[in-house]
Amino acid sequence: MPKLSDLLVPAPLRKTPKPGESGVPNQPAPQDLKDNPPERPTDYQRLGQQALEAPIESVAWIDQRLATSGFLTGMLFRKVPKGTNWFYTLGSATMIAFVSQAITGVFLAMFYTPSTTQAYASIAHINNDVFLGQLVHGMHKWGSSVMVILIFLHMGRTFFFGAYKYPRELNWVIGVVLLILTMTMAFTGYLLPFDQRSYWASIVGININGTGPIVGPYLSDFLRAGPELGATTLSRFYAIHMLLVPGAIIALIGAHLYLVMKLGTTAPPWMKMDKPKVAAPVAQLDAGVEGNGAAPSNGSGPA
């Protein structure tokens, strides 16, 4: 890893310089402190100095109690393989799309009424009367399509780069669950405006659920909360859309990211492997060659 400039690294994370390495040249010791007393800072200067250090001191105060700097350093400055490219940003892009959905969703919920008689009117109120309401609603509406597109592109990247293979199978499984949850969000969110399109699309979607043998009919009764689409259906979809599934998505994104950090990312398949380092021949080890020559892992042994 190339050395990062100290300006980019927060002070608590900086490596302490080794003796003689710091940029300050060694000052000659003063001959006589009585003849040349060091300048004492005034109270104001000391206060100013303390004020300057306050932000970093408070960060250090928290870090001493949380001990997160090691984790943060490992996470932010972790090594990535050669050949990492723009395709590797699709996962983060999907997450940003989710964050956008979460934020706009929270603000839409402040104006939305999940009642069959008022839902459409409340959406119309958001679009027509609320300041920037049409923009926020549009961000949520179009952002949902963006998130579905991005999650599929991210899945395709993982598949075609072979990044689902050992030891990352579990992360693939978590990703598939996240895909299903995202589709659940798209399905339950579609009903909420309660206009003709969302009503009939939800009827068709619930009936497709019902075509599964044996459990299908009960599943569609569960989704509708009864034999017909009714008042409870809308509030049920609303609760699933804004409470149940987002919580599960947040938890699983956490697990997904943890595994990415734990296992690291893969190099693209077109990258050649580094030349393998040659270990010392076994005979040499048996002979008990003195010094470093016995260590096979340092790569400096004779080929």
Next chain:
Amino acid sequence: MNGADEAPQQRVKPDPPGYFEGESMTRRRAFTIAAQGLGGIAGAAIVLPAVGFAVAPIFHRGKERWEAVGPVSDFVEDTYRQVVFTETEGIGDAGKTTAYVRKSSAELEEEPGKYVAVSNRCAHLGCPVRFVEAAGNFICPCHGGVYDFQGKRIGGPPVRPLDQFQTRVRNGQVEVGPRYSVTNQMEPVRARDPGEFTGGIWEYLYPPRPSTFPAP
């Protein structure tokens, strides 16, 4: 560690802490089982009511509902009259549904003196079908399902004939009641959702739901 003169003896496993002679279970183990059991009971006390609350509507059947849709003189044998009535109460227009009603016809070998109410819910995926007078057929706008005059499937993706509603006459008014589905032989069965086959083995693969009314 002890003197060499001591005879080598079998190593005895030391009693775990809190163990008393003759006990079948240590205190630690008893407390572990008790704590896990209590945790399980507490978890079940939270989860079971929530799950029951969420799945209860599957087993709940609402009140039987009949609504008058017009005097008997409004309905004839050779064509349908479209009526709109409330199927689900309390949700305004979204709870309304459409049926096509006619008098039963002797030509089609139906029981005389009855009224037939055909639901406009397509048996494919639930879009609204329309009765096209000129063709004498029901046609679905979504995926091209076509039904004949009686509601039997004659084309497109639907899996069974159109649903019907029970009918009766009260005070000279035709009333429509609960929904039911029919097999391809026009035998009434309990209401199924669109997309589900009826009759024969399908009655077991798509079992009737407790939330629907028995077939007439």
